[in-house]
Amino acid sequence: MFFGKILGLFGKDMAMDLGTANTLIYIKGRGIVLNEPSVIAIQRDTGKTIAVGHKAKEYLGRTNPSILASRPLKDGVIADFDLTRLMIKEFISTVRSAAGLVKPRMLIGVPSGVTQVEKRAVIESAEQAGAREIYLIEEPMAAAIGAGLPIEQPRGSMIVDIGGGTTEVAVISMFSTAYSESVRVAGDEGNEAIMRYIQRKYQMQVGENTAENIKIGIGSAFPLDEPLSMEVSGKDLLNGIPRTITMTDEEVREAMAEPVSVIVESVRRAFEKTPPELAADVAEIGLTLAGGGALIRGLDRLINHEMGIKVVIAEDPLTSVVMGAGLALQNIRDYRRVFIN
Ligand SMILES: Nc1ncnc2c1ncn2[C@@H]1O[C@H](COP(=O)(O)OP(=O)(O)OP(=O)(O)O)[C@@H](O)[C@H]1O
Ligand SMILES: [Mg+2]
Numbered sequence: 399m400f401f402g403k404i405l406g407l408f409g410k411d412m413a414m415d416l417g418t419a420n421t422l423i424y425i426k427g428r429g430i431v432l433n434e435p436s437v438i439a440i441q442r443d444t445g446k447t448i449a450v451g452h453k454a455k456e457y458l459g460r461t462n463p464s465i466l467a468s469r470p471l472k473d474g475v476i477a478d479f480d481l482t483r484l485m486i487k488e489f490i491s492t493v494r495s496a497a498g499l500v501k502p503r504m505l506i507g508v509p510s511g512v513t514q515v516e517k518r519a520v521i522e523s524a525e526q527a528g529a530r531e532i533y534l535i536e537e538p539m540a541a542a543i544g545a546g547l548p549i550e551q552p553r554g555s556m557i558v559d560i561g562g563g564t565t566e567v568a569v570i571s572m573f574s575t576a577y578s579e580s581v582r583v584a585g586d587e588g589n590e591a592i593m594r595y596i597q598r599k600y601q602m603q604v605g606e607n608t609a610e611n612i613k614i615g616i617g618s619a620f621p622l623d624e625p626l627s628m629e630v631s632g633k634d635l636l637n638g639i640p641r642t643i644t645m646t647d648e649e650v651r652e653a654m655a656e657p658v659s660v661i662v663e664s665v666r667r668a669f670e671k672t673p674p675e676l677a678a679d680v681a682e683i684g685l686t687l688a689g690g691g692a693l694i695r696g697l698d699r700l701i702n703h704e705m706g707i708k709v710v711i712a713e714d715p716l717t718s719v720v721m722g723a724g725l726a727l728q729n730i731r732d733y734r735r736v737f738i739n
Contacts, residue, residue, distance in 0.1 A: 411730075412493075412502040412529075413723035415540070416486070416520065418471045419562025419585060419690060421451075422717060423493055424724035430717060431493045438485040439467040450488040459605040473582040474509040474537075474564035476519045486527040501530035505727050505737070507537040507719045509564050511580035533737045535726060537561075537719050538568035538578055541688040543733070544722030545712035549573060550732075554676030555683070558665055559719065560691025562586045565661050567668040569676055573735055577672050581664045585691050587657040588613050595653030597635060600643050604632035613694075617650045619658045620696030620703065647695075658700070661691070665701060684708030688718035 411426040416436070423432040434451030441448055442464050449457065457467035470481035490502075504524055508517060517534060524532050538557050539549070547555040549570045559566045562585045568578035589609040596602050596609075604612075608630065616626040626647040634641050665685065669677055685707060687698060692715035701709045712718045726733035 410502055411505070411727045412490075413505045413507075413720055413727050414486075414524075415507045415537070415720040415723065416471065416482075417507075417561050417719070418469070418474050418564065420716065421485070421489055422720035423489060424720045424727070425493065426724070426727050429724070430720060432489055433717070434489065435469075436471050436485065437467065437469050438481050438488070439465055440481070440484070442466050447484055447488055450485050455607070458607055472563060474561065474580065474584075475512060475516045476523065479519055479523060482519075483523040483526050486523055490527050490529075501528050503531045503533075504529040505533045505535055505723050507540045507723055508534050508738075509580045510536045510538055510566050510568060510575070510578040511564075534739055535723055535737055536568070536575065536578070538566045539570060539575065539736050540720075540722035540726065541566075541712070541718040542568070542570050542686070542722065543725050543736075544718035544720070545686050545688050545715075547686060549736075553683075554672065554679035556668065556672075556680040556685040558661075558668075558685055558687050558689075558692075560584050560661060560687065560689040560694075560697075562690065565664055565689075565691065567664050569668060569672045569680065571676055571679075573733075576676055577668055579664055579668060581660060583657050583660040584689070585610075585613070587660075588617065588654050588691075588694070591657055592617075592650060592653045595649070596630070596632065596643075596645075599649070600632075600641075601635040602632040602641055602643065603635055604630060608632065612645060612650060613654065616645065616647045617654055618647050618695035619651065619654070620699040621651070622647050622695060654694075658694070658697070661697075662701060662704060666705065669705070669707075681707055684710045686710045686712055688712040688715045690716050 413424040415422040435455040437454040439449045439454040439457045470478040476482045541559040542557040565584045566580045569576045592609040631642045698709035
């Protein structure tokens with residue numbers, strides 16, 4: 399009882415997926431306690447935080463000049479150190495009551511290709527946000543664990559984690575990464591491609607959130623069985639007047655074709671560079687898609703169509719990384735070897 403109280407004062411172990419698009423926090427013994435867009439809004443003159451997460455995302459492209467709404471991570475890494483630190487601090491304080499009073503130990507996912515400088519930026523921002531000990535785990539490793547792949551076995555498992563900023567492809571066997579590649583093309587590029595397409599074809603401007611809604615609403619990588627369409631509102635490029643157009647799934651597929659092909663090519667390269675035995679294992683059980691990009695309609699069919707490989711979508715692709723990191727924390731004895739530091 400006494401000890402229980404004392405232990406309660408210490409921070410609980412915490413896993414964080416600090417993603418370009420979304421930040422998730424998992425607390426040991428509790429599960430996922432936070433799942434919010436990686437967005438922060440501050441008052442420009444005072445630097446005071448106004449909002450983070452969902453609320454701040456609504457501000458994107460909608461604020462007056464005195465407010466800065468920003469996504470401080472780009473391409474999978476920290477682009478704005480100060481804003482990232484503020485954002486993490488805010489997220490941690492939101493979950494503080496669940497986490498205990500004192501500084502938590504933290505396991506954070508980082509893209510497989512990060513540089514030392516980028517790693518240091520992640521560690522420092524977590525430290526300044528109040529974490530005590532910080533461990534890092536490669537995101538594809540965490541995603542593979544979270545997706546339930548048998549990474550401890552002497553068989554090859556392939557995970558393709560398509561996030562907002564990066565697509566990471568890795569082949570894992572016996573707790574170690576046999577092959578990995580990180581390309582900085584993922585969901586964000588899809589949104590940007592849609593924005594460019596609408597500008598070119600309709601001379602109309604739409605914001606980032608609208609482009610994302612189009613992608614999620616009717617976007618696809620492979621022809622659909624049932625056609626989809628959607629009304630899209632934006633601003634005429636020439637006279638600035640608001641307009642509405644109707645877009646079809648075919649147009650959005652065409653718009654997204656280039657980033658989608660970059661993702662498919664990165665999977666193809668992974669097969670080329672993976673040792674034959676491991677590649678054969680992957681062919682047998684299929685590759686697994688994780689990350690929000692796994693939800694692009696028909697991406698599994700496209701990869702299967704182009705490469706003849708079976709494709710499985712992780713059960714809850716948006717939470718694979720944080721679930722995997724959380725599981726690694728729960729079973730730290732087994733999984734400590736996959737931490738990097
Ligand atoms: N249903 C959907 N269809 C298509 N794309 C989706 C869907 N749901 C989410 N996404 C996209 O998934 C991306 C976010 O995925 P995720 O949360 O895995 O990224 P992240 O982990 O924050 O980014 P990264 O791993 O690159 O740092 C966004 O680009 C979002 O638009
Ligand atoms: Mg991610």
